[in-house]
Amino acid sequence: MSEQYKSREQRRKQLATKKNKSKESKKGLAKKISLWVIALGIIGMILGGSVFAYWASQAPDLDPALLKDPVSSKIYDMNGNLVKELGTEKRDYIPFKDIPDIVKEAFLATEDARFYKHSGIDVIRIGGAVVANITDGFGAEGGSTITQQVIKNSFLSPKKTVERKVQEMWLAFQLEQEYEKDEIFEMYLNKIFMGEDIHGVATASQYYFGKPLKDLASEGTPKEVALAQAAMLAGLPQSPNGYDPFDNPERAKNRRDTVLYLMNKHGYISTEDMEKAQAVEMASMVSETNPKLAEEKDPYEDFVDYVIDEVQKKYPDYNIFTDGLKIYTTLDPNAQEVVYNTLETNQVVEFPDDEFQAGVTLLETKTGAIRAIGGGRNQDVQRGYNFATDTERQPGSTIKPILDYAPAIEYLKWSTYHQIVDEPYTYSKGQPVNNWDEDYYGQMSIRKALAMSRNIPAVKALQEVGLENAQDFAVSLGLPLQDEIYESYAIGGLRKGVSPLQMAGAYAAFGNEGIYTEPFAITKIELRDGSVIETKPKSKLVMQDYTAFMISDALKSVFQSSYNGTATMAHIPGLPQAGKTGTTNYTKEDREKHGIGNGDVPDSWMVGYTTQYTTAIWTGYSNYFQPVKAGYDQKIARHLYKAIMENVHANIDTPDFKVPGSVVKSPVEKGSNPPKLPSEYTPEDQIVYEWFVKGTQPTEVSEQFDLPDPVEKLEAVFDEESGEIVLTWEYGKGKEDEAENATTFDVEISLDDGPMQLVTTTPDLGLRLRDALPGAFYRFRVTAISGELRSEPVEVTVEIPEMESGNPWDDFFGDGDDDGDQDRGRGNGRGNGGEGDGEGEGEAPPPTDDDDGGETNPPPPEDGQ
Template sequence: MSDQYNSRIERRKKQKKRAPQNTAPAAKKPKKKKSSLAKKIFLTFAALFLLMLAGGLGTFALMVKDAPKLDEGLLHDPISSKIYDMNGDFVTSVGSQKRDYVKYEDIPPLVRDAILATEDARFFKHHGVDIIRIGGAAIKNVTNGFGSEGASTITQQVVKMSFLSPDKTIKRKAQEAWLAYQLDKEYSKEEIFEMYVNKVFMSDRIFGIKEAANHYFGKELDELTLPEAALIAGMPQSPNNYNPFKHPDRAEKRRNVVLSLMEQHHKISTSDMEKAKQTSVADQLAEQKPDTGPAKKFNAYIDMVVEEVQKMGGYNPYSDGLKIYTTLDPKAQTYMEKLLDTEEIINYPSEKFQAGISLIDTKTGEVRAIGGGRNQKVERGFNYAVDLKQRQPGSVIKPLIDYGPAIEYLKWSTYQQLDDRPDTYSNGTPIRNAGGSYMGPLSMRTALTYSRNIPALQTYKKVGHEKANEFLNNVGIQLAKSQSENESNSIGAMSGISPLDLSGAYAAFGNGGTYIKPHTVKKIVLADGDTEVRNPIKPKKAMNDYTAYMITDMLKDVVKEGTGRRANIPGLPLAGKTGTTNYTEKEKREWNIPSSAAPDSWFVGYTSNYTAAIWTGYESKKEYLSKDSQNISKQLFKHLMEEVSSDKETKNFKKPNSVVELPIKKGSNPAEIAGAGTPDSEKVYELFIKGEEPKKVFNDFKDKKDDEDKEKEKEGKIENLTASYDTSSQSIKVSWSFGGKGTPSFAVSSSTGESQSTSGTSAVFGNAQPGNSYSYTVTATVDGQTVDTASTSITVPTGEEPPANSDEDNPPATQPDDDQSTPGDNDNDNGNGNDNGNGGNTGGNNGGNNGGNTGGNNGGGNGGNTGGNNGGGNGGNTGGNNGGGNGGNTGGNNGGGSNGGNTGGNGGSTGGNTSKPPVTPPGGGTGTPPASGGNTQQGTPTPPAGAQTQSTDE
């Protein structure tokens, strides 16, 4: 060892001696540089940290300098909010609250533990702000975006509820932290906890946990069980979403989260947690009591406003002292409530009859009025216009899920041919139309007008459920995943759609394809008077303008001649759709429901200004709508739309350049353009997307017309045919004239058997004997074809009697044309093709007929043996074929029934003196009432049998 030691010493000595000669000093130099660099880096980071700290403190100071002062009054007393209408006029205020104050010492440990475990487990350890919790939340905000995770303590929540807006901004959070620190210095933990549990909002206009325990469970705080206390503790995070009366499933999930947190923080055992989680929320709830708070003006509308404000950022209208500017039309809302709550306008079948109505501005989506139900006297009640999600919409869904998507994605025209025949769903289940009838091949327009179910299913299958759901989503309707692929959706056999949803969706049709979510709030102004928050609703393109217009054009037919006729308002450009749901066979048997009954009746319609969606029915499906009460939805729409449109110009829907209208040959498939000469009865006008219109022209009628024109060129007419006797030669001269084209030749035959041929216009027959009668027939031929024949007769006078050559005594024997009629004795000006024929044996073909043997072909026939073919036939033996037949033995085929018996006509065969004007259109007029018994009826186009939706649309 000593040798090793000595050798080490010696080695060191030698190294020291060599030091000046070797590179040792050079080796130490880099070490010095390294040490210097590390020092510089440290000093740099230290300086940066100090600068950041100073900058952070400066920024923090800048952010909190405008923070409000701690106000003890605000810590305890909420401020009501004021609501203004679309014109900026004050409507009402909200803020009258239900609150039962509880002191800290009266809060049971179980409830206290549930709240602390959920909201702030380190409440008694921090000084208003929890740095550890902030660190965890910061990581979440970096990974998931700012605002995704909160770190607010109970102290911070008291500050937020008392002084600040709920905005998730850095400035607001800085002010919240500063004020929380100040609050923690000024008040004890117990006082702050007491503020929190009494100030917190618990839905249903409830504030504070003590009032909530009584409201939801009918208990005092010290009577609550573990699962009940956990539910109460979990509600403040989102009171309306976790309201156990309205959303028991959501409330139960939230309660179970609280129970897990309590077990995590060692407030309860694992076994207690598991047992509590097995408890049903619905089984623990008390019976919901009606809201006995003060009734507010326009309750249903105000309820919507409150919910919308809360969704805009967590603002609380009941305590935040807001000014809320809405889209409310007070005049429309007042009329809506009169319409629903009185029987001044509509006679309702019972007090229990209910309705939900949404009226919005077609162009802006602003909600103008809400009918939440009949005779609703309380706030926060069930709103049938908004909350009605469990009922099926029936056929009002067809434009949205069938025909709208077919135009949008398949580029169908309104003439697209479908086949209304027996059919099934893909699983083999039969589908039927209401009434069980079929119309065979028909256009999409006809299928929608008369609400046929089978063509709707065929269309849905062609579109596919993916595109159908995409179209629905574009107009604000999203079906539950469990029902998104059901083929029965094609006829409205789904749920989850409210009148408010439907009004927004249909408004997109009337707004050129642009969808704007229905909304009640324009903006809110916070309690500081300076901060203004606007509703972020923005329009979006839901469909092409051609889809919107073509659906609108078809829906106009629905109210003009289809299932929605009772909702039509003459003179108002209007589109709309009916919807009626049905009962299952099992429900009919169990509840003794008549076959014609329905649980729901809908009508959704719109003008260019307003869109309204209306549901009618009963709270319980066991109470049904009769056949008559199914029409109330249409009556409500008609009265409401008449009222709101009375003082406002309503423009027609403008056809976009992307749409082409063409005359189409009826029955052509694929569509063919109706060519020249096609009669009106053989063509329909339909809409096509520009570029998708048919090119082929149907010319069969043109060719036929050309042939007829050529034949007419060959035709001629024998006119002014007379026979005169010449006493000197005892001969008879037959003379005539000819009108027509071509070169005629004539054959003249006599009753004596003689005949002559001539190219002239007269012939002479000799040996005429006085006292005898002779008749002559002239036949005209052009190019070998007979074009006309006429006859006349003459009696040769005896002695010195004057010649019988007077046209007045011997009128031509020619018959009147088919479109002419012979005037009656008292009507020298009318008849013979005029519009009005009276008193003669044959009534005017086009005009009204009084007293003729045959009623007018198109007008109303009165008193004749046969009623008008198309007009109303009154008094004749047979009523008009298409018009209303009154007084005859047989009523009109399509018009009104027959009334009045055999003797109901006016004037008999000699006819009355007064004629009636022609009916326009044919069949739509009313003839003269019969002399006895008969009632006059107006001819009205009759829809095909069974023109109904899922149940009984009319």
């Protein structure tokens, strides 16, 4: 027992010794780590200081001229020519002493409450921004002071990088050393962007309130109104266009009230003053007339507006009005003027009224570059609603190539001949599908279904290809169909609509051999520091080349009267183009509720393309329930399309769509299903030529128009007892019993090698010819007839022996004259109306024994022979 105790004690001592050694080892390791951390920290500080010093040394010099004036941005067209300069048009400079205190206080409370306490850099504010950036990502919150904002807006690129921030801080510190606080504040209030090309609070006051800034707090203005106006001005810089009181009064009010709260928080106004100012209605504090309404629209405005939107959307760190950007665009000035004149004048079409609207997008097919934009007609507001890019309207039948037929070609390898039946039909859940004309045309090719814009074949195509495949295909072409789609989408019944810009981008991919490029207006942006941002989107192959080509070829038929195409009026001779029309419909309830006529529609579309350009046009009214009247008004989109495409294609070579090696053109017998090759007997007007994916073209030859089989075992036997010729033949089993094309037989006779004469057409397999002429030589020809087709004729001959005694004509002619002058048909007369070389008209004389080569018809057989 004692030995066991000693053993336990020894183990405890050994364990204790190990633990002590482990503690000492951990202490040593911790000490080493601490030393390394300190060393790395020192190295980091040295390196950080070096990097800071290097970046600061690369900052530009302070330029007094740039400190006072905002740097305008310039927009260039596709040729590098200046189109528009933004940011210099509207700026009134106001001295610091003339700026009302309530305006200064509103900006200080909102932008930099510690402005008069820091030296250009607010460490406390930076700390808060660092925390936000760590938790929410770099750039989530800025720590910029008013001084730093002056620097950023005057010298630096707006890119959110550490290097730029270092330079901004360094220059802000320098600026504070060289200028007084009031001077810096004056620079800021005169430089800040306030929306609509407006810079500075003085210009903004005149623009939004219709009065000079120095009069903002005049004796004639109630205090609460003056406070509300000052707060509105201070709230604008965060999002000038978003808080525009004319365009977004509710958002502008909410932002204004936030500024008033901040003024109260920082002790500039009382709670009572805050509440009174927050109660002021927006309409009572801004000008009655929107200044934008008085500004004349220029031809490039719609395009420039889109460029501004694209910069703000895709590059939110840049202020296009103040950052001195050089923006190079895809604008074709000639095409833009064509589109502008087409919409803003009645040179092309007679618009029904001034409210009728249109949105136009013109792309370069191969690149996706936007060459022109028509944002609307009679637009009263600059940077207003753009019907080419902002519209979300149902596309009608223009969706059919994208959602129905192209996916069927892509996934199922349909040909342009693929047969589909236009007939009464329902969706999968039983709701009826209707064609626009409430009519049905039976079996047709998808080419014809597209040309005539039939709804039922389109729904059938979508059902066969599957909703998922169709959706994936449409999304790959840039259409906003990421949410669940339904069978009604096959004919354009989208819940969320599309814009002409999106439709043009999708159609252009068909004309570009299946390569999609998101439509773009900007090729590159050059920043103030000389760095360049390349903005061209990447292209991607989204479909097989056979899909793109076959859709393009089928859509050519939309312009052809031979296919009853819906866009024949937009046909341009000599120009290979493809396209599709589309209209949408009101529900029965909407028609009844709003008194809308049966033929009236909310939207009318035309989308088309060549290998050079793609154009998408929407027409209608901004008020959905103001209908496009039936007739001419619904064709305006087609007339606009033709005028624009004719103009932009003038004097340029436009090659046809390239035939890829993956397709083959094959003759097909019209109506055959599955498709069959025509036979040598198929009439030319029953042959069509269609495109097939190579390897799927027809190989079986049609028998539809094959000649009927010839008769078999044709025999002619003279029955001496009755004096008759018995003619018999056989025909293929069952052919004589076919109900639709029952076979009949033409029987012709030639007497003594004379011309053949038709005796009868009979469904029987034989006949009997009475009173055969003694010594005559008969030739019979029998031809099978099925419908309009005739078989190869089959002939047989029989010679009648001479009579041994008596006159054979006694029985043949009864008691007729027997004066020996009657010929037996070998003379040159005409018999039974048949022409010979002899004399006389009318009936031929009876045959004689003369042998001069003439021939007449034999006597007609009796009924049934």
